[in-house]
Amino acid sequence: MxxxxxxxxxxxxxxxxxxxxxxxxxxxxxxxxxxxxxxxxxxxxxxxxxxxxxxxxxxxxxxxxxxxxxxxxxxxxxxxxxxxxxxxxxxxxxxxxxxxxxxxxxxxxxxxxxxxxxxxxxxxxxxxxxxxxxxVAMKEIRKGNSVIDTQILTGYESSSGFRDAFSRIMGAPPSVKGEVNILKAAWLDTELGPMIAISNEEALYLLEFVDRKGLEKEVERMRNKLNAAIIPGNTAITRSIEKELLQYFKGQLTEFKTPIYLMGSPFQKSVWESLRRIPSGETRSYSELAASIQRPTAFRVAARANGANQLAIVIPCHRVVQSNGGLGGYAGGLNRKKWLLEHEYKLKLERKQVLKEK
Structure with missing residues (x-):
């Protein structure tokens, strides 16, 4: 940004x-x-x-x-x-x-x-x-048009308000007869560029940089699995994660408390929970990540689970690096990964200094 x-x-x-x-x-x-x-x-x-x-x-x-x-x-x-x-x-x-x-x-x-x-x-x-x-789809998210919200919830599709592109990417408007989950998508401006947050009133389902490669397919898989339609709008969860991200980038927060929903296999969930236990300012190798879930030989599968994370920053997949110290991969871009790691390491040093002075 x-x-x-x-x-x-x-x-x-x-x-x-x-x-x-x-x-x-x-x-x-x-x-x-x-x-x-x-x-x-x-x-x-x-x-x-x-x-x-x-x-x-x-x-x-x-x-x-x-x-x-x-x-x-x-x-x-x-x-x-x-x-x-x-x-x-x-x-x-x-x-x-x-x-x-x-x-x-x-x-x-x-x-x-x-x-x-x-x-x-x-x-x-x-x-x-x-x-x-x-x-074109993100334009609707940025506007957060309440008219679209009403159209979706009533099962009425208006060509003047609800763009085809948004429908194709985020999910077709559900029929009032069907049993469909409604999720809301919001545009969040951050220090490292805009992100999209998808949530309901209970949990955060997705948090990604809008230029992430494969984002469309990621959203499509999520809405198909959950039988969900996604509409522009904010929730209490969106407001919570927006506030926490602001604190994170200011160096005032190292652990996120916003409720999250993990959509994955038991193995993937175990990897993501392990990622959340990596302290801010520290890193782990892919082998160490696999060992942390008692599957030391499954480091390649653990790496794929790491890459399948849908909650950027909140689940800190950026803290996993190569065993030789190389950055490895990051769907949000290596420049962002480098920035996040340096930001967290700097805060760790500052915390140590404060404790020493006490």
Missing amino acids: ICSELEREYYQALVERKRNYEGLFFVGVRTTGVFCRPTCPARKPKFENCEFFETAQQALLASYRPCQRCNPLSHPMIASELVKELVEKVEEDPEKRWKDQDLRGLGIDPSTARRQFKKRFGMTFVEYARARRMG
């Missing part, structure tokens, strides 16, 4: 159209729903209507679409005709799940599309299409 001091600097660069800021940030304009490059020739928005992002993917996931005047996805070179065509195709139907056969149907080689998108703005075409699709 970009801090407020940087936001002021970036806004000034936007107003002055400074070319040396190209590639450093993108700006989303809340009033128009588009995101732009720093040198966009369009009329400048007010500061309070701007949202700044480090990457185009972050802007897409936050529900912004590319500006047609400055074409932010063409930086730093002019986009090829293939890239332009595919961007336009995605905008015609942002909810579409693109497959290789769809590209071949347009006479486009999938590997060429993947390579050109990766070269232009650091993500493949599939990643771009996914980010745009998720962004």
Whole structure:
């Protein structure tokens, strides 16, 4: 997440159209729903209507679409005709799940599309299409529209309020006749970027960074298993985890108390409970994790269970590293994992110092 001091600097660069800021940030304009490059020739928005992002993917996931005047996805070179065509195709139907056969149907080689998108703005075409699709759904979550809440609970679907993309990703509106669980999804801004929290009034079911790879499938598996529909909105649980995350990032909290729901096999649950017992500021190897549940030879299975965790930070899968000291993997991104570990270790040292002084 970009801090407020940087936001002021970036806004000034936007107003002055400074070319040396190209590639450093993108700006989303809340009033128009588009995101732009720093040198966009369009009329400048007010500061309070701007949202700044480090990457185009972050802007897409936050529900912004590319500006047609400055074409932010063409930086730093002019986009090829293939890239332009595919961007336009995605905008015609942002909810579409693109497959290789769809590209071949347009006479486009999938590997060429993947390579050109990766070269232009650091993500493949599939990643771009996914980010745009998720962004449309995330827009509903960010709004937390109470009208949608009413529509779902009454079994009435309105095309004006409930977007197809949200329905496809988060679950179709349940019929009033069926026995369906209702979960609510909320957008949480954190120090390390936006997260999505899914809960009911009793427990937190999912907490993930919105740019996590495979998030759509993760949500789909959860709602299918629970026979649930997910709608935008807040709960007491959402408010609780939002408060605790704020305290965590400020260094005021090391153990989360918000009630959670663990959706997994007995083995997975045993791994996740073991993760929660790793003290803040410490790490364990995958082998040590397996040994902690009395399954010392099952470190590969334990590693998979670690990766299947749906409650980022709360269940600290980021505290598991390679035996040689390497970071290993992390679905939220290695930069985030490194930040979390350094943050917790620093707090541990500070606590030790306080105890010593006493």
